[in-house]
Amino acid sequence: MELPRAAALVARLEVLDEIGSTNTELVRRVTADPAAWPAPAVLLTDHQTAGRGRLGRSWSAAAGDSLAISVLLRPDVPTQRLGWLSLAAGAAMTEALNGLGVAARAKWPNDVLIDGRKVCGVLAEALPDGAGVVIGAGLNHAADRAALPVPTATSLAAEGGPTDPDLLVAAYLERLLARVNDLATVGGDPDRSGLRDAVRAVSDTIGRRVRVLRADEAVTGEAIDIDVEGRIVVDRGPIGGLLACATGDVEHLRYE
Ligand code: BT5
Incomplete structure (x- = not known):
């Protein structure tokens, strides 16, 4: 998988043919050799064999069906505001898909839905000792409807959306990095950075x-x-x- 547009947006981008969990692997690599991983950096694959969700749940997908995208960030944001990064990721993915003509909405706290079905889930994890944050997103880009792992899932292919990994990852990173940069510029204030309004604007949950x-x-x-x-x-x-x-x-x- 070649991702030239996405790679141009970050300090380092590495694509793996296959891995258990991109989040686990990126945390492991950054912890072992922090200097080799300037932020923002990305580790991704389309063949994740032990994808993790929240609270011990799993994220599953057949080889080639779903992009597992883990982003290392070291934003200058106070610790108590770091939770906003996960909401920023859901909003960024939703905005990216909207920009590509897909009617996606964000379900609090960490899902992106198309027509009520989950196309993307986000899992953010802090590195030990305040060394940064790894934000993982699983995006079902290519799965046929019949190959989806759960009945509540959907994919961009099943919805007639774009499936090109470079296009999708670049659009997501552009939105995510802009949001996180804006947040850091105002010391982590989600109101002054416009992040809270952005999260409200894409929310499928408010009002339900x-x-x-x-x-x-x-x-x-x-x-x-x-x-x-x-x-x-x-x-x-x-x-x-x-x-x-x-x-x-x-x-x-x-x-x-
Ligand atoms: C999530 O958890 O939705 C977070 C998923 C994060 C996955 C990314 S991939 C890159 C990075 N590396 C990792 O190891 N993880 C991250 P949660 O809200 O707990 O939802 C999990 C639930 O979503 C499962 O219990 C299933 O019901 C459902 N699910 C599993 N696989 C799915 C898929 N491919 N598409 C849609 N729903 C799925």
Whole structure:
């Protein structure tokens, strides 16, 4: 796989024929030799054999069906704002697909949907000792409908969208790097950087009735906003009132 346009956007881009998890591998490589990995850097493959999702779940795809894209960033953003990078990635992918004519929307916290089906999932992980962040995105670009791993999934090929890896990765990186740069320029403030408004604008979740499953309770109500911490704000009605749910505490968010 050749990705000249994407490679021109970052300090280093490496394509692997096959790997267990691009996130795990990039964390391992950066930790072993940080100087060899200037940020932003990308490790990617279209044949990931042990892709990881959130909370021990897995991301699965047959060889050649899905792009696993891991991006190393070392933005100058306060630690408590780093959660915004994962929302920035979902928004960047959604905006990139929209720019290519695909009607994608972002489902909080980390999915990109086309017509209610998941085309992309994001998994952000911090490196030890504040050494940066690895943001992984799995993007089903080429899978035939019949080859999709779960009934809730879709792919760009199945939706009649573009499938060229270089075009897709370059469009995503352009949006992501611009968003992260804007965030760093204003010290990590999601409002002044325009990131919170961008996340709201592509959100498929705001305005919907949702059921949020947390470790010990289910929260039901209308998702009304994303707060300055990146949490989803759920209006449980006159008795329950408003409740903000953080990504780390949320097992699932389902539409009612
Ligand atoms: C995610 O987790 O959606 C995050 C996926 C991140 C994958 C990328 S690929 C590059 C990098 N390296 C990695 O090892 N991971 C990252 P979560 O929200 O927990 O969703 C996982 C759920 O999505 C699964 O339980 C399935 O229901 C569903 N799923 C699995 N594979 C899928 C696929 N190819 N397309 C759509 N949905 C899928």
